[in-house]
Amino acid sequence: MTNTREYRIVESSAGPAVEQKPHVPPTSMENNIVQHYLDQYADRLETRAIQIERGAIESCYETLERHLDEGPWLVAFDDRTWEAAGSALTDMFERVGQPWVGIRIETQPEYDHPVCTDELVEACQQRMGEEGCTAGVAVGSGTINDTVKMAAHRRGRPMGVVGTAPSMNGYTSGIASILSDGVKTTHPCTAPRVVIADLDRMAEAPERMMASGLADLMSKPVSNSDWAMSARLNDTPHSDEAQAIIERAADSLEGVASGLPDRDRSAIRGLVEALMLSGIAMSVAGTSSPASGGEHLISHYIDMTAHAFDQPDDLHGCQVGVGTLCASYLYRRLHDFDPSDLDIEARVEALPTWEDYESTLRERFDTLFGAVVEHAEPAYPTPDQLHSRLQRLVDQWGVVIDETEETLRTPASLETELRAANAPVRFSDIGVDAERARRAILHAKDIRNRYTILHLCWELGTLETWGEEALDRYA
Numbered sequence: 347m348t349n350t351r352e353y354r355i356v357e358s359s360a361g362p363a364v365e366q367k368p369h370v371p372p373t374s375m376e377n378n379i380v381q382h383y384l385d386q387y388a389d390r391l392e393t394r395a396i397q398i399e400r401g402a403i404e405s406c407y408e409t410l411e412r413h414l415d416e417g418p419w420l421v422a423f424d425d426r427t428w429e430a431a432g433s434a435l436t437d438m439f440e441r442v443g444q445p446w447v448g449i450r451i452e453t454q455p456e457y458d459h460p461v462c463t464d465e466l467v468e469a470c471q472q473r474m475g476e477e478g479c480t481a482g483v484a485v486g487s488g489t490i491n492d493t494v495k496m497a498a499h500r501r502g503r504p505m506g507v508v509g510t511a512p513s514m515n516g517y518t519s520g521i522a523s524i525l526s527d528g529v530k531t532t533h534p535c536t537a538p539r540v541v542i543a544d545l546d547r548m549a550e551a552p553e554r555m556m557a558s559g560l561a562d563l564m565s566k567p568v569s570n571s572d573w574a575m576s577a578r579l580n581d582t583p584h585s586d587e588a589q590a591i592i593e594r595a596a597d598s599l600e601g602v603a604s605g606l607p608d609r610d611r612s613a614i615r616g617l618v619e620a621l622m623l624s625g626i627a628m629s630v631a632g633t634s635s636p637a638s639g640g641e642h643l644i645s646h647y648i649d650m651t652a653h654a655f656d657q658p659d660d661l662h663g664c665q666v667g668v669g670t671l672c673a674s675y676l677y678r679r680l681h682d683f684d685p686s687d688l689d690i691e692a693r694v695e696a697l698p699t700w701e702d703y704e705s706t707l708r709e710r711f712d713t714l715f716g717a718v719v720e721h722a723e724p725a726y727p728t729p730d731q732l733h734s735r736l737q738r739l740v741d742q743w744g745v746v747i748d749e750t751e752e753t754l755r756t757p758a759s760l761e762t763e764l765r766a767a768n769a770p771v772r773f774s775d776i777g778v779d780a781e782r783a784r785r786a787i788l789h790a791k792d793i794r795n796r797y798t799i800l801h802l803c804w805e806l807g808t809l810e811t812w813g814e815e816a817l818d819r820y821a
Contacts (some may be wrong), residue, residue: 379598380622383591387630392537393518398618400611402544403434403508407442410483410506413539417480418445420473422494424452424460427486430510431547435485447477451490461653462492463525470497479503484538487511487555488662491538492522499535506540511551512559512617514663517541518625521634523662525653529717529793530646532638537629543618549609554661556606556617557769561667563599563620564760564769565641566592568673568799571750572639576797578746579735588631593753595623603766640676640798643790644669648778650793651785654714658777664770668778671764671771672787672816674757676799677750679812685743690736693807694729710789722792725801732805739802757819773821780821787813 380396388394394413397406419439423432428450439446449470451460460466470493474482482505484494491507498505499522509517516523520537523530570589577584598620605613627636645665652659659665698706700723707722708715727735739746761771770776773783788809791800803809 379594380619383623383626391629392520392539393541394539396541396622398543398615400545402542403431403547406542407438410540414504414506415480418447418477420449420477420479420482421446421485422449422451422470422490423485424450424490427490427510431508432485435508447479449473451493460489461525462489462523466493467496467524470494471500474501474503481505483508485510488514488516491516492524495538496522496524496533496535504539507538508542510547511555512548512614512621513555513661514559514562515621515624515637518622519628521628527717529714530649532634545611545614548618549611549614553607553768557767558661558663559617559621560603560606560767561764561769562663563624564764565666565670566596566637567753567755568641568670569637569639570753571677572798573635574749575746578742578749579738580797585631588627588636591623591627591630592636595620603763606767640800641666641669641673643794643798643800644672644786646793647786647790650714657782660776664776667764667769668771668773668776668820671757671760671820673799674754674760675816675819676803676812677754678757681747685740688740688806690733693736694733697729697732700726707792718793721795725795736805780817783821784817787816
């Protein structure tokens, strides 16, 4: 066999075993809930196998080999994920005779951590082609997973991912988040055929990455409410099947938060299962809407301003968690709103022309304007569209409130759970000052063509008032 290994780095020694707390064994259905949905939606899912167990890294080759094409595999990693799993994985490949080519994901000079950009995807895609790789294997979580997913998709190659942290829900999704022209955008792509989640290695991830994964999942009550509300007011597609999967994922999180700081393996399993189910729900729905609403727009605003203007940011899920608290508060204010107080004609009269609003966007976003406007313009309502939507809201007020109430949680209950996992609960916790946080709440709606609670509050004329109230709580 030709040795295609590029890096010879000695694997770090394992740390001491973590003492486990006693837990009631899960039921058979709970043990196999991820497999249950893989089987149920096999005709719609690209993902064919998800291996979640302790020591999975030592036994995963058979799973990878069964579902990835024969030939050399491109293995992508960064310095941290090489130490966490990449070295052990590729040592195993060499023992069994699996050819592989390594690509180290470096931190780009303009960022302080690896970022999935158009340029990085192109570099990975080019390397796959040059080396004749038949598949990709991502060793890592967000950035590395997204990079290999999109590169493999464009090459028409399958890929697998060996997760190293329970930090985000994109492992099983058919989308990739890419920073394109300064704006975090989502692009459809082929989901991984195989996902490997070694619970022992996941449990050794930095505590903040585990908190990030939990916080990302805490957003689902809000994103599902946005999704249902948009379907009701705009006739956008909605999937009861995908929503049911999201709700089942929430069940997997029962009692998980308090176990994460102790690196309890049962808690890690519950978190990993919920993350996998969330990605499966997006694939079943054919959209990221079940898992991404107004709270994600707040996080994306922080991302884009961080990269464009050299401002602080944090892990995706940590930002989403704080955004979720704000969006949940806006929903609480909406539910207390009296629709008889809404003057639809006055709101339509107050709607700026698109030309005037475009000028406002140019001032707000500065060098990011060109990237933002292509998303903001299709989302901007005409007077007739605004009138129709607000009239429908009034006419179906009870239904809208009932449907969103079904999935929502109170801001207090969300904050309690986030705190139990040592997750951030204030903008200051993620390095965002009050003025930037205010802009995130008020302006994030313009960076994505997706109707959310932020858009509705703006159309009601309440976003600034209610947003300032949220800021007082969560700055």
